[in-house]
Amino acid sequence: MGLFAAQLITGLANAAALFLVASGLSLIFGVTRIVNFAHGSLYMLGAYFGVTLMQMLPGGFGFWGSVLLSGLIVGLIGVVIEICVLRPVYRAPELFQLVATFGVILVIQDLTLMIWGADDQIGPRAPGLKSVVRILGEPIPQYDLALIAITPFILLALWWLITKTRIGILVRAATQDRTMVGALGVNQSWLFTGVFFLGSALAGLGGAIQLPKGGADLLMDLNIISAVFVVVVIGGMGSIPGAFVASVLISVLNVFGVAYLPQSTLVLMYVVMAVVLLIRPYGLLGREEKGGEHGQVGEPDRPIRPAGLVGRSLVAALMVALALIPVFGSNFTQVLLTDIIIFCLFAASLQFMLSTGGLVSFGHAAYFGGGAYAAALLVTHAGTPMELAFLFAPFAAGLLAIIFGWFCIRLSGVYFAMLTLAFSQLVWSAAFQWYDVTGGDDGLVNIWPSEWLSGTTTYYYFTLIVGVGGIILLRHLTHTPLGYALRAGRDSDRQAEATGINVKLVQWTGFAVAGALAGLAGGLFVFSKGSIFPNELEIAKSFDALIVVFLGGVKTLSGGVVGAAFMDGVRDWLTRLEYWRLILGLLIIAVVIIAPNGIVGSLRKGAERLGFYRGEFSE
Template sequence: MGLFLAQLLTGLANAGALFMVASGLSLIFGVTRIVNFAHGSFYMLGAYVGYTLMQVLPGMVGFWGAILLAGIIVGLIGVIVEICVLRPVYSAPELFQLVATFGVILVIQDLTLMIWGAEDLLGPRAPGLKGVVRILDEPVPQYDLALIAITPFVAFALWYLISKTRVGILVRAATQDREMVGALGVNQSWLFTGVFFLGCALAGLGGAVQLPKGGADLLMDFNILTSVFVVVVIGGMGSLPGAYLAAVIISVLNVFGVSYMPQSTLVLMFVVMVVVLIFRPFGLFGKEEVAGEHGQVGEPERPIKPAGLRVRMLVLAGLVLLGLIPVLGSNFAEVLATDILIFCLFAASLHFMLGQGGLVSFGHAAFFGGGAYVAALLVTYADTPMELAMVLAPLGAGLAAVVIGWVCLRSTGVYFAMLTLAFAQLLWSLVFQWGDITGGDDGLVNIWPSAWASSNTVFFYLALVICVGGILLLRHAAHSPFGYALRAARDSARQAEAMGIHTKRIQWVAFAFAGAMAGIAGGLFVFSKGSVFPNELEIARSFDALIVVFLGGVKTLSGGWVGGASFEAVKDYLTRFEYWRLALGLLIIGVVILAPEGIVGSLRKLGERIGFLNAAEDKR
């Protein structure tokens, strides 16, 4: 009984930081509609800044003052980020801003590394709260009790701010209809900036307040991000009580999971999330998102048509050049080109679903990594030949997509995105924790191609044929009745349903199709590397694909693979330098600001201006 109570208290204490970070994310999303990927980074900054301040400021007042100051400083950093990075891209198409926040993650990671170094920092203990209290004979740290006591106050202050003050009224109004708030004479820019400050300050506060328990390290940003997403989604976007309840549920669950089911701690969180969303698709306290409340942002998407002769010749020439790589280039070039080709197919599969279907998935790596693991497991345990494994990889991934898609498509919008993320993480944690079968962190190794394809050159050509074929197939699918129906469901579900199209089913099929195509890429990947590790299923892998699709241009047909090729090539070049994340992050932010229509969209505009492409402007 005592142990049980102690664990419950630990869980409640952990919930504090989680709640602060999650409520910040939820606030920012509610008002600005930006899914702030960088929120974990602000949490990490809070920890580091708090650590430094605690070294300087003495005593109990210094400790708590440092926490508060850390929150304010991180909030101000958030303001700088909002003004410099996000303001220029508010008018860009929806969700495009998340690419910018991803750039911010990379920049903050490297800046933190520069300033504080790579060593993990051990957080100082809170002055006056260093001891433990015995509750039913179990030791409970005093600081935990302090956290349990503080969190409700933070929650209450936040609730008061949102529900009772004029600022809160503005924030709530903006959450429902920001255009109307603007029309009523409220300066939206400063409202957004203010909310960003508050959200980031909360994240910073969360990071600083957990210092005595967790310290500070460079992996904190991604580590907390998943939990925060889960908390926000379980609680319901924009709901403070929901965020608090969900933070408690998740934290308590984690503590109990560690002691009773250590093999499944990671899985548990996502299982809970999936179960909640099956019964309440908008979270415990969330409300259904009202579709179409923001109106059209950016230019309307143009009608698609098959490429003209000139573009086809260009592509053909490009393919011939690609085919000459083994003749002209080095062995290294072959391997690099193979990598890029595989990544391009992966990105193109996500682009199909996201661009044509409007289905923003945050967890597409589930099918890439899934396909890779299907192939690897088949080779390891059943001695399956490469050819068969490569066929079964997309089948397995597609099957997974059928199941995952069925659940995820019950929700829409950002909930859909979070659910896909949850399933990807679920698969990742399964693979990671089920070490007996999957090798866990050590991965599966010695998975080599059949003898005929074992040379780099042959494998390059194999990858070239499969990936280019796959990308062309995806492109053709966009032009087919299926692709049109998918676009119809995205453009106007109301009209599509009124003309006999089962919109959910068509999206489901598209989800499975995209999953299978990612599975093909995954299968190729295993045999090109000879091994597979859980990080192929990771959140970072999903984000890579997502970023690439947005960078390439969502509202174009070739955005996926063009973005993929550019990103991989640049990344390969930059990773030779020490602070490559900083450079890559700045580059991403630059592209986002300069080319809000993505690379292909901007190139198309340029091509039209110089007369290479026929302008799509209305000739009437």
């Protein structure tokens, strides 16, 4: 009984920071419709500023003053981000906004590294709250009790602000109809900035207030963001009370999970989320609403045609050149090209569902890593021959996509994206925690190809044939009725449904195809490296694919492949620099704001302008 109570209290105390971050994210989403991926970074900054301030300001007053000051500073940083990065992209498709906030994550990571260094910071304990209290015989840290006492006040204060004040009324009105609020004389850009300040400050407060329990490190940004997304999705996007209920639920669940099901703490969270969404697709306290646009804002996509003779000849020439690489190039070049081709196939599979299907997935790594793990598990545990295991990779990934797709397809826009992300985290946590089967953090090793494929050059040819074959298959599908039906559902799902097309079924199929092809890339990957680790399933891996599709050009067919080739080529050079994330982050933000058509789109526009290529769109 005592232990039970103690665990409950720990869970409630842990909910404090989670709630602060989640409520901030929810608030920002409610008004600006932007899912701020950098919210975890703001939380991290709050922790670092907290540590520094607490060293400078002594005593109880210093401690709590530092917490508040950290919130204020982070709030101001949020304002800078809002003005510099988000204002230019409010009218852009939501994918662009997300990519921009991902750029912010990279920038903040490196700036934090520059300022505070790579070492973890230990959080100071709160003066006056350093000891423990015995409740039912169990020791409970005083600080936990303080957190439990504070959180309801923050909830109440937020509730009062939103429901009772003029600011709150304006915020709620703007959530519903921004333009009308503007036409009534309210400066909505400052309203947005204000909301961003408040949301960011809450994240900063969350980071600082958890210091005595957790300290500060460079991984906490991405570590908290997936939990925060789970909370926001369970609670209902835009609902502050929902964020509170879900924070408590998840935190308590976590504590009990650690005690009773230590192997599945992370998985548990995502299972709960899946169950909640099955019953209430828009979260516990969320309201049904239409998802936003799927990258269809602005200039419409152009009609497509299969490549003509010139295009095919160029591709054939490129193939010949690639086939000749082993004759001239070094071993290193072949390994690099193998990596690039695999990445290109992975990106092409995402582009198929994202550009053609309008389905913005944030968790595509689940199918890449899922396929890789499926093959590796067969080899490790069943001693399956490589050929069979390799074929199993796309099959398993496709099956996974069919299962997850069934849940995801029922939602659209941001909600769809969130759910795909959560499912990928589910797969990641299974790989990470199910040590007996997956080897956890140690991964699965010694997954080598069969004798006849074992040479670098042989495997390079194998990858070239399978990888390019996969890309051509995806490209072919884009031009078939299935591909057209996907585009039809994306362009006007109303018209598609009104002309007999089962849009959800078509999208589900597209999801499964993209998953299977990502799994194929995963299969190629695992046998080229001889090992697989959970990091191939991480959020960062999913974002890698999103970013290259974006860099290449969302509204093109070859953007993913071109972007992936470009990125993998550049990365090798870029990662030699100390602060490459900073450069990459700034580059991403610049592309979003300045060249939203991406590499292929911009080249096409340039060619049109110069008269090399005439489209009906050129004016």
